[in-house]
Amino acid sequence: MKPTIKDVAKRAGVSFKTVSRVINRESTVGQELQDKVWKAIKELNYQPNLSARVxxxxxxxxxxxxxxxxxxxxxxxxxxxxxxxxxxxxxxxxxxxxxxxxxxxxxxxxxxxxxxxxxxxxxxxxxxxxxxxxxxxxxxxxxxxxxxxxxxxxxxxxxxxxxDRTAAYNITQYLIDLGHRHIAFLGGEEAHKSSVERLAGYQQALKENQIDADPRLIIKGEYAFESGVKRTRQLLALTPRPTAVFACNDEIAAGTLFAARLAGVDVPRDLSIVGFEDSPFSRQAWPNLTTARQxxxxxxxxxxxxxxxxxxxxxxxxxxxxEGFYPQLVVRDSTCPPPSRTPASS
Known part of the structure; x- marks a missing residue:
């Protein structure tokens, strides 16, 4: 016969109402009683009845x-x-x-x-x-x-x-510290505040480093691979080209990497790419993408x-x-100093 809540109460030496409170994880039950109840539940292999709860x-x-x-x-x-x-x-x-x-x-x-x-x-x-x-x-x-x-x-x-804003600031500052000045930003849908916040972080880093934001390098779009491909083709048609791209997520960044390969652009030697999220895209792409771990x-x-x-x-x-979360920069193989700053090989 399946054990009941009363069997658990008897084994734990408490009332069945206490057992119910413990199962429902109510904060009114002390830790010692909780431990007794969970021990009894485990020993009896008791399964709470969800339909009874309904x-x-x-x-x-x-x-x-x-x-x-x-x-x-x-x-x-x-x-x-x-x-x-x-x-x-x-x-x-x-x-x-x-x-x-x-x-x-x-x-x-x-x-x-x-x-x-x-x-x-x-x-x-x-x-x-x-x-x-x-x-x-x-x-x-x-x-x-x-x-x-x-x-x-x-x-x-x-x-x-x-x-997102602080993480985007840190990404952009990292690229600036590498020597990049022509840094493109590929956003996601504006209905998602994350895209707006990441753009604000990017712009803040440029401003603090006295780098003028070039409107041609900021292109709106979607959080999608295809959108990354399409917008990167626009960037690569510019003169001069950007030396780095900050993509608003890893899917966009993977699309940027794909478009760069099709155009014969070496990543990261000729174009550094950074994504955001640390999704499987960032680890499965080659080179592995620098990103922010979310x-x-x-x-x-x-x-x-x-x-x-x-x-x-x-x-x-x-x-x-x-509760708050703070995405952290993860440096991988898709970024390096721009061509003019890359040390010459001996």
Whole structure:
């Protein structure tokens, strides 16, 4: 016969309500009692009943909503959220959607009503759309935002912020320190604040080094390989050509590398390339791409953890804090000093 919650309570020497609080990871139970309960659960091989949780009206799942063409980004996000859901005994409902759709809010509400999720993890651009946040707040739907910024933008809800601006500044400064002055910037969709923040970091580094920003070297586009190829062809047609390209993500950077190869441009001798994210593109490309490491799985895992804490939050508990991530420069083989600064071979 399968063990019940009362069997666990008896083995641990506590009430079944205490066992329930421990399983739901409520902060009101002391560590010593938690250890006793988890020990009993392991010994009895007890499996919490998620359907019973639903019948009590308690949430047993959370939702992940996204609109992002970058498949590596989405996969890493899903992995991080799923890891935390498994740890917390929650199910995950994944819902891709079109942020430009006029029916976006109706679609989100419909998913929440059908799936009875306890809350949502929102990624850009939805996490940065005021109309979405206001509508969710009005409906009392809990959410945690993953967004670009150096700090939480408000106290509307907990968020996981990524300091794209500082990382972009550091990338650009690294290229300047190598001797580059003609540095191109290939952005992503402007609906994603990350593209705006990375452009701001790039421009700040140029300004502080008294380098005039050439508007011809700043080209808008999409977070996609094909967009990187197309825009790099534009750059290579310029006179003089840029000696370095800062691509807003690794997919764009891989497209830049591909276009340079087709044009017979040596990377990094004639053109240095830097991406952003440290996705598989950066490690599978040859040469391996210099980039900024953005730990998407950890970011997503943290967002899910904040959301579950928010769902279980009781009146009087300490509010859920936001968390920040700071992408770090990873120097690989796709960058070097510009041709005039490269030491001559003996």
């Amino acid at each position: 019948l009590r009206g308690a949430a047993s799942s959370i939702g992940f909503i996204y609109d992002n063409p970058n498949s590596n980004y989405v996969i890493e996000m899903q992995r991080g959220i799923l890891d935390e859901c498994r740890r917390q005994d929650y199910e995950l409902v994944i819902h891709p959607c079109d942020a430009k759709s006029p029916e976006l809010l109706e679609e989100i509400f419909g998913m929440v009503d059908r799936s009875r999720v306890g809350g949502l993890v929102l990624t850009p651009p939805m996490s940065e759309m005021p109309e979405v946040l206001e509508a969710l707040t009005e409906r009392s739907i809990r959410f945690v935002r993953i967004l670009s910024g150096s700090q939480p933008p408000d106290t509307l809800s907990p968020c996981v912020f990524v300091d 730990p998407n799985a950890d970011i997503a895992r943290t967002a899910a953890e904040l959301l579950v804490h928010q769902i279980r939050h009781r009146k009087g508990d300490k509010p859920t804090d936001s």
